[in-house]
Amino acid sequence: MADNDQSQVLTVNIVTPDGVVYSHHAHLLVVKAIDGDLGIMANHEAIIAPLKISEVRVHRVDENHMDSIAVNGGFLEVSNNQASITADSAERAKDIDLRRAQRAKARAEEKIKTAQSHNDSDEMLRAQVALRRAVNRISVSGHQSQ
Structure with missing residues (x-):
């Protein structure tokens, strides 16, 4: 170029x-x-x-x-x-705090269990989105600039 x-x-x-x-x-x-x-x-x-x-x-x-x-x-x-x-x-x-993302993942998984036990579909949806965000951050944190 x-x-x-x-x-x-x-x-x-x-x-x-x-x-x-x-x-x-x-x-x-x-x-x-x-x-x-x-x-x-x-x-x-x-x-x-x-x-x-x-x-x-x-x-x-x-x-x-x-x-x-x-x-x-x-x-x-x-x-x-x-x-x-x-x-x-x-x-x-490079800016992702891996420990914070892992804690967010654990919180989301706990909220999913609670929502399942209470049959709360709205809370389930919110928790699933939070879980996807946390998992994405954890995954991306392993891809430091090359």
């Missing part, structure tokens, strides 16, 4: 209500949309897609570097070599 050839570069931004969590240039962005996995490169057709609670992988332009970010759902919008993810929360792998 030529140094000044911006037509082959995708700018990736991840934003939460707390502000910008991530912003870098990339060759490839990989996300899990509700309808399946998406690989986004420069010059991709404009799209908007809802995302699952999952890992986002950004293959950066600098020295074959890859970043992993845990996102809790949200939306991806791609247009004009700009990929923007808007999510309720997002954490880079």
